[in-house]
Amino acid sequence: xxxxxxxxSSPQTFYPLAGKMVPWFMVPAAVLGVAGLYIGLFVxxxxxxxxxxxxxxxxxxxxxxxxxxxxVVMAFWAGIGLAFNTRLSSMMAHALxxxxxxxxxxxxxxxSLWGRPTWGxxxxxxxxxxxxxxxxxxxxxxxSLAAAIDDPRRADKASAVLALVGVVNIPIxxxxxxxxxxxxxxxxxxxxxxPSMAAIMLVGMLVMxxxxxxxxxxxxxxRVRIMILERERNSAWLRELGR
Amino acid sequence: MGGSLIAACHAVVARDLLxxxxxxxxxxxxxxxxxxxxxxxxxxxxxxxxTLREIAPGVVWVAALLAAMLSLARMFGADYADGTLEQLVxxxxxxxxxxxxxxxxxxxxxxxxxxxxxxVLGLQFDLPADALATLLLSLLIxxxxxxxxxxxxxxxxxxxxxxxxxxxxxxxxxxxxxxIFGAGAVAATAAGTGAAGHLSLLGAMLLIAxxxxxxxxxxxxxxxLE
Numbered sequence: 001x002x003x004x005x006x007x008x009s010s011p012q013t014f015y016p017l018a019g020k021m022v023p024w025f026m027v028p029a030a031v032l033g034v035a036g037l038y039i040g041l042f043v044x045x046x047x048x049x050x051x052x053x054x055x056x057x058x059x060x061x062x063x064x065x066x067x068x069x070x071x072v073v074m075a076f077w078a079g080i081g082l083a084f085n086t087r088l089s090s091m092m093a094h095a096l097x098x099x100x101x102x103x104x105x106x107x108x109x110x111x112s113l114w115g116r117p118t119w120g121x122x123x124x125x126x127x128x129x130x131x132x133x134x135x136x137x138x139x140x141x142x143x144s145l146a147a148a149i150d151d152p153r154r155a156d157k158a159s160a161v162l163a164l165v166g167v168v169n170i171p172i173x174x175x176x177x178x179x180x181x182x183x184x185x186x187x188x189x190x191x192x193x194x195p196s197m198a199a200i201m202l203v204g205m206l207v208m209x210x211x212x213x214x215x216x217x218x219x220x221x222x223r224v225r226i227m228i229l230e231r232e233r234n235s236a237w238l239r240e241l242g243r
Numbered sequence: 244m245g246g247s248l249i250a251a252c253h254a255v256v257a258r259d260l261l262x263x264x265x266x267x268x269x270x271x272x273x274x275x276x277x278x279x280x281x282x283x284x285x286x287x288x289x290x291x292x293x294t295l296r297e298i299a300p301g302v303v304w305v306a307a308l309l310a311a312m313l314s315l316a317r318m319f320g321a322d323y324a325d326g327t328l329e330q331l332v333x334x335x336x337x338x339x340x341x342x343x344x345x346x347x348x349x350x351x352x353x354x355x356x357x358x359x360x361x362x363v364l365g366l367q368f369d370l371p372a373d374a375l376a377t378l379l380l381s382l383l384i385x386x387x388x389x390x391x392x393x394x395x396x397x398x399x400x401x402x403x404x405x406x407x408x409x410x411x412x413x414x415x416x417x418x419x420x421x422x423i424f425g426a427g428a429v430a431a432t433a434a435g436t437g438a439a440g441h442l443s444l445l446g447a448m449l450l451i452a453x454x455x456x457x458x459x460x461x462x463x464x465x466x467x468l469e
Binding site: 140145154168177 | 405406462
């Protein structure tokens with residue numbers, strides 16, 4: 001049986017589908033999250049160099065990965081929405097942005113918590129920290145632009161241009177910050193020289209990565225459903241649904 | 244056709260320069276904003292020449308970023324308000340080229356004055372002569388890139404609530420690479436390691452911005468005028 005994927009590009013058909021999909025991602029997110037935290041906090045051994053403080057990576061690394069990945073996915077949907085004029089793609093991009101910003105914030109916050117006992121400081125102008133901070137600014141810019149424009153179609157298109165400009169800039173920003181960092185301070189502090197990881201630590205981290213994935217998808221789907229309700233409030237199918 | 248395109252660009256640049264000449268205070272505001280911001284730093288940080296020499300590249304460059312950002316609203320703002328922009332979009336000439344002309348005029352009236360006064364401000368910070376030359380050169384390469392990148396941001400926020408603050412939010416993170424290599428070039432010269440690498444990368448960024456920014460600006464203008 002061939003599935004017509006374009007069928008689900010309309011808000012009317014996607015709304016119930018997203019509703020059915022949410023539990024399929026939210027439940028694994030909760031289960032994997034609990035399992036991953038259990039492995040991370042109780043099963044994984046204490047690191048011989050960093051002590052217990054290293055355990056923050058079970059939150060930090062998945063959040064940092066998601067923060068970057070979600071921006072690319074967001075720009076992808078924004079670009080599709082701009083190119084093909086599909087409302088749902090733009091809504092998906094808007095729905096992803098707050099989750100991405102949240103992940104960026106968690107990555108920065110937990111990184112800071114980890115830095116205090118390990119490096120002896122809450123913040124260093126390390127290349128990764130700095131580019132993560134700029135990524136947070138890009139998310140905030142995207143969300144502010146989308147929120148400032150009243151006409152939703154114009155907001156979709158304008159923020160899509162900004163997301164695409166941002167995606168072109170992210171590698172440039174990343175490499176300039178990295179180069180700036182190596183020029184200004186010696187490599188006294190480096191996350192990249194992390195000691196090789198015990199297998200159980202890696203397992204715990206991967207479980208947490210899947211938990212974060214599932215959570216992000218579920219959160220975005222829930223948010224896109226709310227957006228559909230908000231934007232299509234005057235449409236006949238929605239009134240039919242509410243009856 | 245080619246002749247008329249050049250004529251159109253020429254007309255856009257000449258018109259914007261004439262408007263800038265008639266509204267001299269607008270241009271001077273940006274210029275003095277730059278001078279005042281730079282002059283505030285010694286008052287805040289303290290007058291020790293060693294400290295000032297150390298912070299000078301960053302201070303001048305950050306002030307240039309802020310001044311460029313402040314002046315962005317003027318690039319399309321008045322034309323949007325009185326409908327000129329709509330006419331520009333409707334002309335048979337490609338909008339990308341007309342955007343280039345607008346950005347050129349904007350840079351000539353706001354970027355170039357900053358470039359020319361910067362060495363004088365550098366003197367206030369006790370920068371050596373070779374660092375002053377690099378400061379001039381880095382701003383000469385960097386400020387057009389600031390105008391180009393800023394054009395995208397200001398085109399996206401035309402007629403939007405709180406456009407000025409919003410433009411800052413959109414544009415400043417995108418300015419980061421230009422800031423790093425612009426200030427880095429001056430610092431490298433002062434440290435005696437040579438600024439060729441920084442200036443080359445700054446030039447590369449200008450070229451990338453020159454290719455992509457007018458195109459993105461044209462798309463953004465069409466969205467804003469819909």
